[in-house]
Amino acid sequence: MLKRIKVPFRDATMMLSEYAWTRIFDQIKSVAFIIIYLIVFQTLILRVPLANALATAGGIALVVFGLAFFLEGLVLGLMPLGERVGVKLPTRVGIAIIAIFGLILGFGATLAEPAISALRTAGSTVTAWDSPLLFMLLDQYTELLVLSVGIGVGIAVSLGMFRFYFNLRIKPFILTIIPILLVLTVWFSLDKTLSALIGLAWDCGAVTTGAVTVPLVLALGIGVSRAASKGKGTSSGFGVVLLASAFPVLAVLILGLILNSKSPDATTEKEFFSPAGREKALVLFGTEEKLRQHAFTHGSEEGRRAFYDDEETYTNTLLSIQDDENLRSSLLGTLTLQSWIVNNASDSERGLLSGVELKEDKISSAPFGKTIKEEGIAGARAVIPLSLLLLLVLLAFLREKLRYKDEVALGIFFTLIGMTLLTSGIKLGLASLGGEVGAQLPRAFASEEKYIDRIVIHNFDKALLYNTIDHTGTQKTYFNLAEDEKIKPVEFLESRYDETDRVYEHIITQAPLFGSQLTVLGIILVLLFAFGMGYGATLAEPALNALGMTVESITVGTIKRKQIIQVVSVGVGIGILLGISRILFDIPLVWLIVPSYVLLIPLTIISDDEFSAIAWDSGGVTTGPVTVPLVLAMGLSIGGALNISDGFGVLALASAYPIITVLLFGLIAQAKQRRSLTTQNTEEND
């Protein structure tokens, strides 16, 4: 029995403060880039002041504390627990039980951390007439989608354990699964309906394996790998995350194939909403009300007119929107009338509603307490079931004692707190900051002014008008508008003045950032922004941090955690740049995904086995709770501005390119290692 050292209170306080400060400071360093980057971009380049700066700052503080708690919780609790289970399992049970355990763990982890909600956000712009199968999967068959992804991850974890148990190399798995996925992807691309699923399938692979699952699966893999392999065992537990990213892609593609027969064919918007196409459309919506809502929330004027097929009903409906609250919610769903007019209405619809004075819509931002509560529940759902499963297996099934029970309990508690603070902070701070920047991005490449808002001025007196003249002799008429205690000159346009009612409608527009002639410069700016955001957000990803720590430990510091994080972040940046260019130029995803993975195959063949596993796993750990909201906000905004309905594929590309960069890094490291074997003289002469 060891004698207990009583640490004096003062010393304990100092030790705790230093311990806490180092961890918090590490996280400040990891999020600093992305925060400064977004703020500088918004304020200096887009020249738009920050809204809700205090709330954003609070959210960012929550992110920093959340990351610190979460990572420390992983190190103290979940990862040692996972490793212990992994080490003990092969000594007590056979491969069949280990595989079943892997299946339950993978399946359970997907249900617990459903990243599908992120994909539903990405799919919020999907139009039913363009991509009926995709829409059906996201709207009607969501549970089936989650189940298929869960089964995919479960099979992947199970297969991963199988690989470690029999000490099988990772390359045959990569070289079998990836070509199958690529062949299926190319085949899907040849069918108009099936091709819409490609982005969703690959994005499903990218977003599964969340911030809790990845470190757990890594630790479990290391434990099984150490305990199970005979003879020359491997200490590497890498390779499961890769499988857990690849199998969901396969599962979703297969699901798409099965449901394809139920889905109507893609058609034009007018045909879809017209009475002639009603029967097929109702296959996707069930009721006419839901179909009508889709016409208003996703369609254009053409679709809405086709739905009503009668000018008078259509006009009356529009004019009744403001006063009839039930009608408004039935037509617009969660959209406010203001945002519908700004983002969805056509010019003629705006003209119809120009005489209608909008009552102020009460837009309430998510209250702080409610967000914390919601994220707390989601965090508990992600952490507690997995922890309980591991504890149950370890204590009841394997009958093993936990050496540091209090540390593990504290670690699980920290993980829970950390997850809550992190996701709340992202919602309240980082995502809103990213959303603000994302909303302004289309200005960079727009060539025309964008409609933002309108102000209806009653009792307009023409006596307030005054004339101006410019150097070319052109005369213009202005009036002074008082707004927020400031006076702003506004150009007077006769077409907007209603003489009878003495009402003037002032339309607020936003000019393109670089003027109408410089859209190319704007596009370059957007692409560079996309790279920087992908790079910066990845630096802060907790799962990547956990992977980096594991890599540094396994390689005894030969590959540093920071090196891996930097290399992966660059890869994600490149992937997101390509993903955004896909949206900007409407490039089919298959043209970007297939060549990327085809390039990966020879790189994998010539790389070292262990490094291949690390590289492919690093592709799976990116796109986590920090990157996904930012990328989605940017993608939706740009896609919306360009009327691109399919926003999928950015996350898939963000997962593919880190694999390339890490493999290249590994090849360079291998080459350096080979050079170090040569005699002194051969490498020195400059």
Add this chain to the structure above:
Amino acid sequence: MTNENTSKGKVFSPSRTVWRTQMEKGIYTPHRVSHITCIVNALLSEKLSVFLKDLGVIVYIENGRVEREIVKPRPFNLPGEISKLQDTPVDVFRLTVPRENSKEVVNCIIELTGLDIPGRGTIFSQDLMEFSKEPPSINLNFLSSQTPKDFKDILLNKLSYVICVLSIPHSSEMLSKVALDLGICVPFVTYGTGNYLRDQMGLIRITISADKEIVHLVMPEHDSESIIRILIEHGHLDRPGMGFIYQTPVSMGLLDTHLKIGSQKYAASIEQIIAAIDQLKSGTSWRKRLDTDQQNKKAGKSMLPQDNCEISIISEEERIDMLREACLKVGATGAITSRVTPIVGNDEGGIASNMIRSAISVPANITDNVVDKLLEASTIKDEITDHIHVLDSPAAYVHSL
């Protein structure tokens, strides 16, 4: 059993006491063996593993890295040089052979892996006492079929193997830099875990990391004490909780002299010149440059070297906790554990890969009790892969609470 190469000629040898005690008891027979440690570039591991398997010895492999200094001129022809550390992955092979075969085995390994070429690695041999199921065996037919060159001209004796266990993450780089700047040797670094202090502290232990970085240095014996003091100063090892450092004697070794990677200004590198002088002087005593007495006076009484013994235990992960507890009962604390992978003779399977090597630096006065308790608790009579090694450690600097 005394250690022949200890320059101070200590009268009391804890390992000798252990030997006497166990021979008297007659339950466990200690074997006099040579323990060979070979650090090679990871790219040469495969070749060496195959050779050692054919040799029929039990080998334990641990991952590590070596640190070298890379010196480059500044870009754009700016004056001065940039120097930074370069890591290279290595594998550390540990094996025991009968003493009479150790030199031949060392020669074979040097020839096979080209360790006489700077930058390939380091090899050294230590005479120690081993408790195991069987004495170390070797495939003599295979060994005699090898005809390696005799590297006696370049093999050095009177060396010390210094082990620095550091508690602060990433502090190994600083200590490695000190070692490289002093021109001692190419340091190699491994990772381990140590929980002695933590286990006594309750939940506040989370503020102290269990992970340790272990810096291994092999250096001329006559300078070892002075260099150790310099390392203690730089690594703040005189403060509680920062780590500890101890040395064990080496009977023969070949050191990697490729300390720096960079531009060479002359026909021969400094390492080649040093190696040539070592050969001419038949040893490293000419290299002495630090005044041990002055160093001792400066250090005062706070970090006097203690007479210790290094006890290493190799066993399966499941049994190691039980063995460590046996040591704790008799006051042996501060074990550092690391994971090793065994390779056993020509046996292709059946051996678990989760072996643990636990090294404890034990005060001389309790060594006998510790070894006794360990042997009682161990399963070395049943398991071929379990070993207990006992080696005198004439200088250990451990800060006790």
